[in-house]
Amino acid sequence: MSRELSVTGETEGSVLGAAAYAYHTLGMMDSFRYLLERNPIIQNVRPKANAREFYQIQFKRYMHLYWKFQKVIAP
Secondary structure, eight states: OOOOEEEESOTTHHHHHHHHHHHHHTTSOSOSHHHHHHSOEEEEEOOOGGGHHHHHHHHHHHHHHHHHHHHHHOO
16 A cells, blocks of 8 residues: 655654654543644655555565564563
8 A cells, every 4th residue: 555655844753753653542542633733744755656566565575574573572
């Protein structure tokens, strides 16, 4: 699945997004509007169609290794 990615000017955007998602999941935040007002979207990035196959292969490799090492790390 390919989705457009909205990028803000926040350099720690992934951390901010993870925290916001956690607050939202816990019911501590109703909307993401507050964050978007303070961190406006500066760019929308659309995935390149020809890169999709490459990333699907890499993701399959990642998942294979994740489950393989999961048994080692958390027996």
